[in-house]
Amino acid sequence: MSTSTTNGSRPQTDTRFETYIEQEMAGESGALTAAEVDFGSDLGLKPKVVYRNLAPAELYEKALRYEEGTHVVASGSLAALSGGKMGRSPKDKRVVREETTENDIWWGEGSPNFEIDEESFNINREMAVNYLNGLDRVYVVDAFANWDKKARFKVRVVCSRAYHALFMQNMLICPTPEELEDFGEPDFVILNAGPSKANKHIPYVTSDASVAINLKERQMVILGTEYAGEMKKGVFTVMHYWMPKQGILSLHSGCNMGKENDVSLFFGLSGTGKTTLSADPERPLIGDDEHCWGDDGIFNIEGGCYAKCISLKPTTEPEIWKALRFGSVLENVVFDPATRFVDFESSLLTENTRASYPIEYVDNAHIPCVGPHPKNIILLCCDAFGVLPPVSRLTLEQTMYHFISGYTAKVAGTEIGVVDPEATFSACFGSAFLMWHPMKYAAMLAERISQHGARAWLVNTGWTGGRYGVGHRMSLKHTRRIIDAIHEGELDGDDFVSTPIFNLQIPTHVPGVPSEVLRPESQWEDKADFNRTLENLACMFTKNFKKFEDGGGFVSSETAARICTGGPVDLVVSGNK
Numbered sequence: 100m101s102t103s104t105t106n107g108s109r110p111q112t113d114t115r116f117e118t119y120i121e122q123e124m125a126g127e128s129g130a131l132t133a134a135e136v137d138f139g140s141d142l143g144l145k146p147k148v149v150y151r152n153l154a155p156a157e158l159y160e161k162a163l164r165y166e167e168g169t170h171v172v173a174s175g176s177l178a179a180l181s182g183g184k185m186g187r188s189p190k191d192k193r194v195v196r197e198e199t200t201e202n203d204i205w206w207g208e209g210s211p212n213f214e215i216d217e218e219s220f221n222i223n224r225e226m227a228v229n230y231l232n233g234l235d236r237v238y239v240v241d242a243f244a245n246w247d248k249k250a251r252f253k254v255r256v257v258c259s260r261a262y263h264a265l266f267m268q269n270m271l272i273c274p275t276p277e278e279l280e281d282f283g284e285p286d287f288v289i290l291n292a293g294p295s296k297a298n299k300h301i302p303y304v305t306s307d308a309s310v311a312i313n314l315k316e317r318q319m320v321i322l323g324t325e326y327a328g329e330m331k332k333g334v335f336t337v338m339h340y341w342m343p344k345q346g347i348l349s350l351h352s353g354c355n356m357g358k359e360n361d362v363s364l365f366f367g368l369s370g371t372g373k374t375t376l377s378a379d380p381e382r383p384l385i386g387d388d389e390h391c392w393g394d395d396g397i398f399n400i401e402g403g404c405y406a407k408c409i410s411l412k413p414t415t416e417p418e419i420w421k422a423l424r425f426g427s428v429l430e431n432v433v434f435d436p437a438t439r440f441v442d443f444e445s446s447l448l449t450e451n452t453r454a455s456y457p458i459e460y461v462d463n464a465h466i467p468c469v470g471p472h473p474k475n476i477i478l479l480c481c482d483a484f485g486v487l488p489p490v491s492r493l494t495l496e497q498t499m500y501h502f503i504s505g506y507t508a509k510v511a512g513t514e515i516g517v518v519d520p521e522a523t524f525s526a527c528f529g530s531a532f533l534m535w536h537p538m539k540y541a542a543m544l545a546e547r548i549s550q551h552g553a554r555a556w557l558v559n560t561g562w563t564g565g566r567y568g569v570g571h572r573m574s575l576k577h578t579r580r581i582i583d584a585i586h587e588g589e590l591d592g593d594d595f596v597s598t599p600i601f602n603l604q605i606p607t608h609v610p611g612v613p614s615e616v617l618r619p620e621s622q623w624e625d626k627a628d629f630n631r632t633l634e635n636l637a638c639m640f641t642k643n644f645k646k647f648e649d650g651g652g653f654v655s656s657e658t659a660a661r662i663c664t665g666g667p668v669d670l671v672v673s674g675n676k
């Protein structure tokens with residue numbers, strides 16, 4: 100090692116490296132004490148050793164040294180196991196019911212928010228703090244949510260696993276050294292004591308896992324699950340509360356932007372093609388999952404992407420494939436022990452294999468992840484009953500109705516026991532993360548669409564020519580051509596026809612798509628069966644929507660009634676038969 104410079108002083112890098120090696124040999128490299136990190140006196144956090152905002156390489160080293168089942172795979176990704184829980188535990192999610200926020204929260208039928216009282220939350224928090232204090236080391240991540248600096252939210256994660264710390268450094272927006280120095284008191288704290296089980300004897304706790312949020316205290320406590328996605332979705336859930344409270348609409352959507360700065364939002368549940376269609380090489384990606392629509396336009400909540408990687412191939416998902424390199428995290432994947440190549444086809448551990456990576460790993464990411472007001476709102480569904488058209492233009496009332504409904508269909512292979520198509524509805528295309536009543540989000544969406552002149556579309560990527568098992572899946576080539584036609588303004592004219600029952604407006608011509616494909620009934624041999632299937636699907640829509648018909652107190656009864664007209668009109672008129 101050279102120790103001389105032109106002015107005779109030792110290079111700063113050399114000095115820092117020697118100090119680091121000395122600390123590492125003493126087992127203290129990068130370590131802080133609890134006194135050096137201001138946790139606040141109320142939490143009672145006093146861990147022995149704290150590692151704050153370590154570099155990815157250091158987190159690799161800690162994970163490989165201390166966390167069983169963690170490996171580096173051939174691509175350079177860190178492969179980790181999340182223990183017994185390999186997906187979120189929505190039935191174990193709890194929200195503290197207290198006087199300052201209880202009138203805001205959506206409770207009751209259809210709501211994902213199950214209550215816990217303040218005392219039980221405090222017991223859970225004490226259990227988490229005691230667990231973290233008893234460890235040889237904990238990891239702290241101080242970072243931001245929201246790319247719009249006016250809406251920036253400071254998040255602190257305190258966790259027991261280096262893989263969790265790396266995951267959240269990927270998923271949040273990392274501060275610069277100057278921002279970290281001035282970070283101050285966080286706006287929200289996650290205490291992740293996932294390896295420590297919850298106590299089922301505590302009121303409102305019903306299993307050995309508990310994911311509890313206290314909005315008044317701005318805290319989240321995780322017990323009994325090491326699935327990293329709980330932290331990501333915990334932040335999103337909190338943004339779903341605080342952003343609308345500040346007049347900013349939070350959305351579970353993908354987002355990209357064209358050459359003319361034309362922004363499109365993509366909504367869709369699993370299997371609808373949201374990730375595939377929003378990842379367009381000709382349109383920079385603003386984000387793949389969580390966004391806000393504020394006064395100045397759209398911004399991404401996250402600093403990274405969390406993609407499913409079961410059956411991942413470089414030919415079908417090249418952007419995701421290229422992002423799986425050093426610094427990315429692979430969860431619960433299977434790999435060859437000799438070559439360390441990942442078998443993305445394997446579901447030995449779970450179908451829900453996942454990859455986490457910073458958004459800058461995406462070649463055409465638009466950074467900073469902000470954009471102007473959207474021009475197109477694209478609601479995606481996978482209609483396995485084969486009766487909805489591949490594309491239709493929506494009125495404002497229809498947009499609100501279908502946004503609140505959040506429809507898609509499950510088919511065989513998506514869940515155990517599913518044989519025939521099953522309709523599934525998830526309010527606002529992300530019911531599990533909503534805090535307010537769906538009508539609040541829908542009303543805010545309608546206001547912004549009206550104010551900024553956005554157009555809304557329903558795009559069906561599901562079946563045609565018959566239901567699942569009889570017909571066939573929509574051609575991805577045709578769907579991409581439809582999305583391109585929307586972006587290029589080829590569907591901006593008045594050449595549309597109406598469908599029965601749902602009263603959807605179908606374009607008579609889309610360049611590159613056969614005209615018969617645009618009319619689903621023309622693809623069915625048995626027209627009577629088509630009509631029966633269409634009516635049955637309409638009944639499922641109206642049955643699901645009944646719990647929203649009163650507006651939840653967030654819109655007037657007149658507005659709620661108007662939104663209902665955006666549904667299956669014939670059934671509304673005949674009394675929701």
